Amino acid sequence: MSRIDAAFRDLRREGRxxxxxxxxxxxxxxxxxxxxxxxxxxxxxxxxxxxxxFSDPLADxxxxxxxxxxxxxxGSTLVKVLGMVxxxxxxxxxxxxxxxxxxxxxxxxxxxxxNRARQAGVDGVLTLDVPPEESEQFRAALSKARIDTIFxxxxxxxxxxxxxxxxxxxxxxxxxxxxxxxxxRDDVADSARELAERVRQETGMPLALGFGFSRPEHxxxxxxxxxxxxxxxxxxxxxxxxxxxxxxxxxxxxxxxWLKS
Numbered sequence: 001m002s003r004i005d006a007a008f009r010d011l012r013r014e015g016r017x018x019x020x021x022x023x024x025x026x027x028x029x030x031x032x033x034x035x036x037x038x039x040x041x042x043x044x045x046x047x048x049x050x051x052x053x054f055s056d057p058l059a060d061x062x063x064x065x066x067x068x069x070x071x072x073x074x075g076s077t078l079v080k081v082l083g084m085v086x087x088x089x090x091x092x093x094x095x096x097x098x099x100x101x102x103x104x105x106x107x108x109x110x111x112x113x114x115n116r117a118r119q120a121g122v123d124g125v126l127t128l129d130v131p132p133e134e135s136e137q138f139r140a141a142l143s144k145a146r147i148d149t150i151f152x153x154x155x156x157x158x159x160x161x162x163x164x165x166x167x168x169x170x171x172x173x174x175x176x177x178x179x180x181x182x183x184x185r186d187d188v189a190d191s192a193r194e195l196a197e198r199v200r201q202e203t204g205m206p207l208a209l210g211f212g213f214s215r216p217e218h219x220x221x222x223x224x225x226x227x228x229x230x231x232x233x234x235x236x237x238x239x240x241x242x243x244x245x246x247x248x249x250x251x252x253x254x255x256x257x258w259l260k261s
Contacts, residue, residue, distance in 0.1 A: 003095040003123045004148050004171040007046055008206040008227055017219060018046035018228030019259055020208050021235055022099065024067040025050050025084060026076020028243035033076070034084050036239065039249050041092040043256030046228065047208075048092070049126075052081050052100035058129060063233040067240065078104045078113070082120045089121035097124040097150065097171075114141045124148035124171045132161070132168045139168060150174055155191040159202055166203035172227070173199060175209045196225040216261050231259060 001009070011018045021040045026033050040048050051064070053071040060068065078100070085096055098117060105113045105127065117125065125147055130138055132151050139149045148171030153162060155176065165173060175195050192209050199207050209222050210230030222229040238255045242248040 002146065002148055002171065004047070004097075007095050008172060011046065011227060012206075017223035017226070018208065019044065019219060019256070020047040020049060020210070020228050020230040021045040021256060022049040022051060022210075022230060022232030023239065024053060024064060024071050024076075024236060025081040026053055026071030026074050027067040027236070027239055028070055028248075029074040030076060030080060030084065032243075032248060033071075034087060035249050036252050037084070037088045037096075038091060039253040040256055041094050043253040044260045045094055045256055047095045047097060049097045049099050049230070049232070050081060050085060052078050052098060052104050054101045054104055056103075057101065061233060063236050063240070067236045070240075070243075078108055079116070082113075082116045082122070085117075085122060086120035095123040095171075096121065097126060097148075098122050099126050099128065102127050102130050110137060110141050114145045114147065117147060118145040122147055124150050126150040126152065126174060128152065132165045135168060143170075148172075152176060153195065153199065155195050157195070157198075159198060162199055162202040166205045169205070172206040172208050173203070174230070175199065175207055175226070176211050192222070193225050200225075216259055219259060 023036055037048060053068040053076045055072065057065060057068060125142055127138060142149045149169050150171050151165040151169040151173060153165060153173055153175045196207055206227040208228035208230050209226045210232060213229050213231050214234030219229045235255060238251055242251045
């Protein structure tokens with residue numbers, strides 16, 4: 001059983017909704033980014049998503065775009081991101097998922113990336129611009145290394161595509177709760193529940209919903225129909241606000257504990 005499978009098994013057994021946290025690796029710099037990952041785990045994140053900075057994002061809103069710019073300026077690269085994961089892996093029990101666009105992976109070379117990811121202790125990979133229909137090479141390489149391949153679903157995803165994503169993927173499905181780019185919203189969109197209900201009709205694979213969640217009440221709302229809620233832009237905003245402060249790490253941990261409340 002993979003670390004991701006075990007995490008969702010435990011969440012279901014305990015009747016809890018998981019908290020998945022996303023940060024951009026290298027924001028505000030590589031050393032503090034490493035410490036942020038440790039604080040996410042200490043604060044109670046059930047899964048940790050580590051975003052690979054990429055200069056031409058498609059799905060990222062302005063908050064994460066600015067974090068990517070800061071990370072690239074600080075020297076963050078895919079090689080350094082995997083090195084950072086390798087450093088913290090012995091200290092973190094939660095599953096770690098790499099979020100990346102295809103370009104950085106292909107530039108490194110798929111086999112080289114998978115080998116480095118396996119050695120670093122990466123549990124899953126979500127390549128945002130590789131759909132299930134075009135994922136054969138990625139899936140084969142990751143599966144051989146026992147790394148989960150995770151796919152995105154949107155509110156407009158068809159039932160047939162949900163079935164395909166669950167059949168080809170592993171670990172969990174990542175559902176986008178609303179159309180558009182990432183960013184904080186005031187409430188949980190009706191489309192989130194509708195997507196979750198359609199996913200439940202097609203598969204028993206765990207479902208994590210993201211895009212727009214920032215407060216404990218959002219997590220509680222998601223608990224009614226999904227296995228986990230993903231908090232990204234709001235957490236990245238905390239890092240941006242306190243990035244130059246000596247209290248950055250405490251603020252990150254405090255925010256995660258507040259979400260868990």
